[in-house]
Amino acid sequence: MPDPTNTSLDAVLDALVESYREPDPLNALESAALPNRRAVIEAFHHLQHLLFLPFFSTRMLSENTLRMALAEHLLPATELLCAQVSRAAAWADRDCRPADRREEGWCRQRVFGLLNELPALRETLQGDVRAAFEADPAAEHIEDIVFSYPAILAITAYRVAHVMFESGVPIIPRILTEHAHQRTGIDIHPGATIGPRFFIDHGTGVVIGATTVVGADVRIYQGVTLGAHSVRGDVERRRGRIEKRHPTLEDRVTVYAGATILGGDTVVGAGSVIGGNVWLTESVPPGSKVFFRPTKTQQEQR
Amino acid sequence: MPDPTNTSLDAVLDALVESYREPDPLNALESAALPNRRAVIEAFHHLQHLLFLPFFSTRMLSENTLRMALAEHLLPATELLCAQVSRAAAWADRDCRPADRREEGWCRQRVFGLLNELPALRETLQGDVRAAFEADPAAEHIEDIVFSYPAILAITAYRVAHVMFESGVPIIPRILTEHAHQRTGIDIHPGATIGPRFFIDHGTGVVIGATTVVGADVRIYQGVTLGAHSVRGDVERRRGRIEKRHPTLEDRVTVYAGATILGGDTVVGAGSVIGGNVWLTESVPPGSKVFFRPTKTQQEQR
């Protein structure tokens, strides 16, 4: 074996440069024009302040300073979002004919669409917090939920991302939900449709797929998968539309830890309870209680 | 649909301000007086130095400099903790009559109570490290455990948080364990009672509930839930006390990956082994071996 240290750093660099010469989309240098993840996350932090100001602010808040304390986050949020949505659109349209490319106005419209939603998002998220407080006896104060529960971070990121996803903003919604995924272990696709007063306890390992539909007052626990039967991504993309591949949970459904519910036609009827570790690939009617009773568990005693 | 960009930023701001006018505890501006999460985590980093100095310090340590290198972390840890415990207490007591509010002395007592525990905590944590080393053949050196294993971070945060939780400090214990949860995927409630030489391997997805009791020399693996049957948080809080809702694991119990053990009356007897993916909601006597033997798994061959 040749001694690798005979190679100089320049030879290493030559080889690396060479490897970028291969024609491959992953080598395309224009990917440097993709949105800046750091800036997207910074914008999200400003949105978190706008949505739950007293929990994030270090200012001494009062009736008199509230407006100014919000302004302090609204302006940078707007600027960051406008810049990053523009980058995302320009990159996604890079192969379009100029006439088909989205314009600055399109981008601003998306950003203002989100900003106009903020009061409604606040109301929805407060509903999520209240649902958590009702569900978890370990929370002493409702404020604890906002302060410490990873689910609130994950649901906030999802709800913001979903608004942008729905209005057609490329790339950025996924950056937002992956940011929350990284910090909470909860992976909600921005395309999912989730009703009010949603609660996730503990959360690590939760996966909610792109075409999932979740009703109101639904509770799920750590390790729950709302997923798809496997399909080949390239095949489906070629058919040009996204089919419903993930399940539907009607109102007031509870899904305990580690349960797996798969398939686009699978509907869990309103008020049903799906027990821990249950494996469900078919619909159940409203009011069902599905439990995993592993009677075959082998138990030896000394 | 009206073009959202017709709204000016000022209109957005007006709407946001309005949304904070709703009377709701989640809109209460005094939540800005809650403890500062960043400061709590900074204090924890200083405690990590005090507990495992040579693994965190970048100083050239020697017998002569040891004392000073510890002092460098003890003073800021103390100041940060005193300040944040005071904020937590003041916030939690905000509706009490002045006479019932906790005083500075109460806060200092909690902080010094923790500081006095540090040598004992060091001994306990070293036991946890040794237990990991004995259990994991993939660790070459015992020092690797402290250096790389997420479980040590999670257990350190838990053991510190538990001391504070026991002495009645509000809010802060949960911030500590959620900090560790975020970085390790291991969610241990600060109220749990966990004996010496505790080992968690890999750890992602582990959940240990608030009233769990764990004996000595227990080992658990990723994805294990020590949980509660579902209850409504608001009902229970109204009854004014926290009931035991999570299981008890006696000494020398091992619980493999993905197992779920639920219920406050469930006791896993000393020396038992609970296999991977087992679903356990009833007590088993000492020395039990409970395995999940899914003979009904369907297997097709081409």
Place this chain on the structure above:
Amino acid sequence: MPDPTNTSLDAVLDALVESYREPDPLNALESAALPNRRAVIEAFHHLQHLLFLPFFSTRMLSENTLRMALAEHLLPATELLCAQVSRAAAWADRDCRPADRREEGWCRQRVFGLLNELPALRETLQGDVRAAFEADPAAEHIEDIVFSYPAILAITAYRVAHVMFESGVPIIPRILTEHAHQRTGIDIHPGATIGPRFFIDHGTGVVIGATTVVGADVRIYQGVTLGAHSVRGDVERRRGRIEKRHPTLEDRVTVYAGATILGGDTVVGAGSVIGGNVWLTESVPPGSKVFFRPTKTQQEQR
């Protein structure tokens, strides 16, 4: 109970210093000579730039600046790695006779060995990205995968760590994979052997053990464990070699969410599909389809 605030901070410090006097490897002050985790992670960030430059760089890249933009990361990566590999080797050899200690030349050789592998690593990682794009219909553009998928971070860290692990670098490979574990919930031991075009979807809770062997075109989902039957770490280390304790997955195997495959002799034959939540401790021939059909699940209806 004595009032803990009667103790002065100096008494706390005395007790702490005393606790470090115990003869115990975990108290050994020379552990401060261990590698610096922060520096290792910084080196990894430079490597990520070298491997996927357009996705990380904020430079305006062009043919003309490509070489320089790579050089900007190659030099600091080299310096940081040389320094940290030297620390790791020195620390691991601290009890060796001087003659047996690894020299600077040994360290440089490891680093240049890795650097020379970078073009090949780029090719392999691009294969991993392509495999993800083919597998996941939720990805609109292949660039999204590099940009947002946690699996790519985890696999990049693993592939870099594996090269160093194979060449005998101590401690550092584990720091790299634990860094990725912390951010993605995917725990791949640097010792595992993983073939090309590897895909992990969602990923939280995946564990891949040190002696696992994975073929080409394998796909796994969140919560999958490729693990070992339990053994005592100290016993095995004494026998002086690492036995194969984790399974083998042949080419084109797919393992769905939550499945557990255990044991060094367990071989999943080529092209097999292992369903979600399956518990597998024995080999299955090529082309097998193993599903978890929990017919015993109890279902009550209202």
Place this chain on the structure above:
Amino acid sequence: MPDPTNTSLDAVLDALVESYREPDPLNALESAALPNRRAVIEAFHHLQHLLFLPFFSTRMLSENTLRMALAEHLLPATELLCAQVSRAAAWADRDCRPADRREEGWCRQRVFGLLNELPALRETLQGDVRAAFEADPAAEHIEDIVFSYPAILAITAYRVAHVMFESGVPIIPRILTEHAHQRTGIDIHPGATIGPRFFIDHGTGVVIGATTVVGADVRIYQGVTLGAHSVRGDVERRRGRIEKRHPTLEDRVTVYAGATILGGDTVVGAGSVIGGNVWLTESVPPGSKVFFRPTKTQQEQR
């Protein structure tokens, strides 16, 4: 000589601690309650934004965002100033009877007094900028003045500090002018009285004493001292009032580089020109031209 390395670090520390035991105001530990210089300077940066927003802001400013962009600096400026003025007042009053100590209301009044002055200060400072532009042919655009001229930094700091000084705020005015002194070499005492359209060119070495009075449209150059004949500080303080010790410059006076004008009774009449390096300790009537004509300079030729 004893080898200093025989001393341990602990002995060094002992000696240092001992040295702080001496009863001396400079050893008084409560000086740690003095204002925080860093916070004062941060407040000043916010004020600079409020005064010259387009020159400091990195926002994309427009009629629509102007208000919000100002709000972004007004709130933190207010909070920082309130906090630091309170610290300053508390420290300065530390030996007063409680009844004589300044209250929070007193502090807020000072801060709001300054904030209310901001529009007027803007007008005055714009006059200073215009005066500089008229005086210096090297400036191409008037905006260059704000952007690059150290005098504008120094005069801004002085004008802000002077408002606070006049309203009785202790300590902080001096911190502001010393901050500017450090960065520009221009040392203006906050107590000085300086009229509109004041210009300082280059500025390094300029000293303007506490009781100086400067009229409108005055220009001075680098190295100019407007100073006092020497007096003993302790004597004068004992007399309980600050006497006028520094000169008066009436309107439209110009003082060239290096000139020194001393004494509280020295009045430079309106429209006078004081040449470079002139030494002036007596009044001159309006319209005087005082030049330094060093005919005695000795000149040798080869």
Place this chain on the structure above:
Amino acid sequence: MPDPTNTSLDAVLDALVESYREPDPLNALESAALPNRRAVIEAFHHLQHLLFLPFFSTRMLSENTLRMALAEHLLPATELLCAQVSRAAAWADRDCRPADRREEGWCRQRVFGLLNELPALRETLQGDVRAAFEADPAAEHIEDIVFSYPAILAITAYRVAHVMFESGVPIIPRILTEHAHQRTGIDIHPGATIGPRFFIDHGTGVVIGATTVVGADVRIYQGVTLGAHSVRGDVERRRGRIEKRHPTLEDRVTVYAGATILGGDTVVGAGSVIGGNVWLTESVPPGSKVFFRPTKTQQEQR
């Protein structure tokens, strides 16, 4: 006097916004498009590395890494300069007809013009360093000069700024020299023409005007002014050209501390020595020695 605290923060904000409504170039919001001072200074730091690499770099430099270590600074320097020169040109041309505005190509040409000068600048600056070493017996090693002497920072900034000034780059040259002015007290206008092997000792208070011409091997000391007789900036700008207003120093001239030399026609002949505190407004022939002999200094003895 009305209590200023009766004003709310909102009223303060209203007044501030109002004050920006005045039509005045200093209120023009487009000034926010001026170059970013911080970015210009960051570019200059990269240039300092390129010019004196071993004195600034923290890399372990060797023949093998030299090229890469330089590349690490060349690319960001280029990007930062291109961006800021473009901003400067766009701002300066904001009132031009589109046809007259400078283009990207114009900007790149300026930046590459500077980059191509770097080797020549290195040679010139090394000459300046050597001149300092020959002149100052307090310097033990020639490397000390680069490392500690403020004059080298000031001359480096000047020489870089002068190249840009000569090629017509607006605004940025002045930012560079003011940066150095702030840190050294040496104020050299970027328009000045300064020959090789220039030395400034101590330097605080030195001023060198825009049309100064300095020959080779000139030495000046702290507090020296090479200035203009006063003129009104607005008058001269209207005449449309910059007249020579500052003196000429021929080769090998030495000017001691505090001397003032004024006027565009004033020529100090080659090899002359101008003593400390001399005031010179007329030319002196080559080889002159001009000293200040203040025989009239009054001296009293007790």
Place this chain on the structure above:
Amino acid sequence: MPDPTNTSLDAVLDALVESYREPDPLNALESAALPNRRAVIEAFHHLQHLLFLPFFSTRMLSENTLRMALAEHLLPATELLCAQVSRAAAWADRDCRPADRREEGWCRQRVFGLLNELPALRETLQGDVRAAFEADPAAEHIEDIVFSYPAILAITAYRVAHVMFESGVPIIPRILTEHAHQRTGIDIHPGATIGPRFFIDHGTGVVIGATTVVGADVRIYQGVTLGAHSVRGDVERRRGRIEKRHPTLEDRVTVYAGATILGGDTVVGAGSVIGGNVWLTESVPPGSKVFFRPTKTQQEQR
């Protein structure tokens, strides 16, 4: 003229690399082993805390925490100084025979020599502060002096640097005094000998040369030079010793702004007063009063 943009960045890089190939000490790559300025300044900041703790610390200081608060700065100060003194010595000795090179012990001795001096330095510096308070009626509280006066920064840096200079530490003393020079405009050579209770008012432009001797209770003002008649640095260094080139000021001398005192044999007798702008190159007996009475100043009246 060839269009500079025809040159590629690579050509620029080639030319730069080439320029470093010239054999010249200023191109020597080993200069990268010089001390790290940033680290030296960081060490100085720790020393400032040790010397004036209550003025720099943000801790809540008390008798109980004093020792720990000092320890927090003593350890990093020691480590940083040891590392940088070693670098300085190694670099300065790089051409010595191994036998003549200074050893680690030599370096530690210098650092501990300084640390042992700290209590004495505290006493001396407190004397300097008291002298300032007595001399300046503009200072309201003695604490203001430490807090705001640039002279205290400059004298602190000088006194620390002087101890290191005297014990033979190369390079670092000058870095310290140039750091202070940059921030205050006061340039004191570390070799100067300065007695107790030294006061500098305003300070910008003060220069105190390497062989100056200053007695007790001396006061000087801005722009004062205590300098040398010009000599050629290279000539003198060749003679192998540093001759006294700068003046001596005996006890209780006062020197007003802008005065220049030159020459190694020039002695200003005890208690003398040297007026502003005086030019003095010969000794004056004790009790002299030397004033600049520019009777030849020309004064025109309108």
